[in-house]
Amino acid sequence: MAKRRTGTTTFLVLTFVVSFCSFVYEFVYSELLTVMYGETVTQYVITVGLYFFSLGIGAALSDDLNPDSHGGNFFRTEVFLAAVAPAGFLLVIGLNSVRIPPAVPAELLWVVARLPVVAVGFLSGFELPLLTHMVDELGDDGEAAPAWLRRLGGRVHGSVIAVLRLFWDVERKTGTRSGLSVVLxxxxxxxxxxxVLYARVLYPGWGLIPTIFVLALLNAVAALVFIVRFGEWSWTPLDVRAPLVRRVPTVLLVVCLLLTVSYGGVVAKHDTADERLSELYLEQHIENEYRPGAMRAQVVSQGTTPYQHVIRYKRTWTGAGPNPYFTGDTERCLRLGSAIQMCDSWADSYHNGLVDVPMSMFERGPETKVLVVGGGDWVAIDHLRKYDVTVDQVDLDAEFMNRTKNDPFFSRWHHDSYEYERLNTTIADGYQYLRKTDEQYDLVLLDIPGATNDDLLKLYSKEFYGSVRRHLTSDGVLVTWTYSADSYPEHHKAFVNTVGAAGFTRQLPYWAWEDIDSDGETERIERFYVLAPGDRRPLGVENGTAYVNRYADRYRDRRWQPVPHYRGVRVNTIFHPNYDILIDT
Known part of the structure; x- marks a missing residue:
């Protein structure tokens, strides 16, 4: 007698596919919201919470679906997921690309940006109950899987039961298992x-945009496979009482076919799709930082290292009147993630402020030992090389550092300083490096990205600044750039309280200066702080560097001040982060 074919194996494969998509949707939306709004922990926790809440609502309401149309409702669910998930993804990008009127409440935008998570979670909540009902309807004679797989499963099952008997009252079940246990x-x-595949393959290898379309394609294909296998027109009829799908609305079937073809094309050309959509978002995001119509942005290149998204672009002044940002009409810039790092007009003056100003406080020679944390573009090293000092550099992103060595955009500024004979470069995390090294430094320069995401929180923590302080010589100081207290007051308060708690009691604030737009007026470029755990030598103008001498009137009155303390502002620590220190760019 021929064996009854129930199609349970197909159901198990479909369950695997839809659960794979469901889990990865959760990760994709969490990362997308982190990219757009920062605060990794916050975004992941809220997204996971909303997603599971929506799954529960969907699962609870699945009992209200027509019990005579489990198959039809499963098909609808997969088609809706294939349409809604990418649309919601693009909605979040759109919210961060267009200019939102100031009158729109930020709370409303917060809610709208998370509606796609709720929608995808709600639809995914239907899947397992529907699959469970259909597996029970089909039945299983225990021979749906290949014989070798059943034997392997039996051995694993027996081993697990033996362990369970040590702690629970167990009666091993053999034969047919419930649809719920099989599907779960x-x-x-x-x-x-x-x-595993998202963390190791999809996100690092393909990125967020292609991944969302891969998942949607899988949902659409799962829907088509389901109706072909279990519809009344099935090419492989089953020995069951009735097909699981009798009718499918023609419109819905056409939509499913169109989505499958469209997503297949996107996935086949995923590099092009990723690059173009990313460029559209980035260019609009950059242009929105200026008044409407004032600046045009063009992404020149972009790429992802294991640690950051590197974006090169040109910005062109298109506004009325003289260009107040830089000389000429167009210049090149660099962003790491969402934060601007360097433009042609102020690349040199930024590093003048970071390096040349504090070097006025030290002997210019090999006896002065400097630690640079970050500085993967090598420009700070070039400025230090002028003073013949001994430099240790620690940076985590070896791929970025290798890229910048021979790139014309960077080599214009670093002049092959990576070959400096007094330079020792270590590829490591700066926080971990300071925990392990015994070296003492006269000058520590923090040439690191701004505090725009959770990954950088530890480099703005009490523990990190405390490690820096412990590695300073008796006259040593720490120098770091900061965001303006006027523009980012909450960040400034958290930053000041954190460095104070780490033992830095004295500060010397100053600006870097340059006439960046060639209008004859000197502009402020970047804010810096020299920090010390006690009194230090003054900023030397008379014996200062060439840069300090050029702007002697700007630096002559710079004096050490006590590091203030703000009441009610919590210190940022590794295990109790203060998210006010993060900057929303």
Missing amino acids: AMDYVGGLAGA
Whole structure:
């Protein structure tokens, strides 16, 4: 007698696919919201919470779906997911690309940006109950899987039961298993596969934009496979009482086919799609930082290292009147993630402020030992080389550092300073490096990105600044750039209280200066702080560097001040972060 074919194996494969997509959607939206709004922990926690809440609502309401149309409702669910998930993804990008009128409450935008998470979670909540009902309807004679797989599963099952007997009252079940246990087991396997493949393949290899379309394509294909396998027109009819899908609305079937073809094209050309959509978002995001119509941005190149998104672009002044930002009409700039790092007009003056001003406080020679944390573009090293000092540099991103060595945009500023004979470069995390090294430094320069995401929080923590302080010589100082207290007051208060708690009691604030737009007026470029755990030598103008001498009137009155303390402002620590120190760019 021929064996009854129930299609349970197909159901298990479908369960694996839809659970894979469900888990990865959660990760994609969490990362997308982190990219757009920062605060990694906050975004992941809220996204996961909303997602599971929505899953529960969907699962609870699944009992209200027509019990005679489980198959039809499963098909609808997959088509809706294939349409809604990418649309919601693009909605979040759009909210961060267009100019939102100031009158629109930020709370409303917060809610709207998270509606796609709720929608995808709600739809995913239908899937497992529907699959469970259909597996029970089909039945299982225990021979749906290949014989070798059943034997392997039996051995694993027996081993697990032996362990369970040590702690629970167990009666091993053999033969047919409930649809719920079968579907849940495959759901967890799909979830694990989704987590691993997203972390190791999809996100680092493809990026967020292609990944969302890969997932949507899988949902659409799952819908088509389901109706082909279990519809009344099935090419492989089953020995069951009735097909699981009798009718599918023609419009919905056409939509599913169009989505499948469209997403297949996007996935096949994923590099092009990723690059173009990313450029559109980035260019609009950059232009929105200026008044409407004043600046045009053009992304020249972009790429991702293991640690950051590197964007090169040109900005062109298109506004009325003289250009107040730089000389000429167009210049080149660099961004790491969402934060601007360097432009042609102020690349030199920024490093004048970071290096040349504090070097006025020290002997210019090999006996002065300097630590640079960050500085992967090598420009700070070039400025230090002028003073023949001994330099240790620690930076985490070896790929970025290698890229900048021979790139014309960077080499114009660093002049091959990576070959400096008194330079020792270590590829490591700055926080961990300071915990392990025994070196003492006269000058520590923090040439690191701004505090725009959770990954950088530890470089703005009490523990990190405390490590820097412990590695200073008796006359040593720390120098770092900061965001303006006027523009980012909450960040400034958290920053000041944090460095104070780390043992820095004295500060010497100053600006870097330059006439960046050639209008004959000197502009403020960047804010810096010299920090010390006690009194230090003054900023030497008379014996200062060439840069300090050029702007002697700007630096002559610079004096050490006590590091203030703000009441009610919490210190940022590793295990109790203060998210006020993060900057929303």
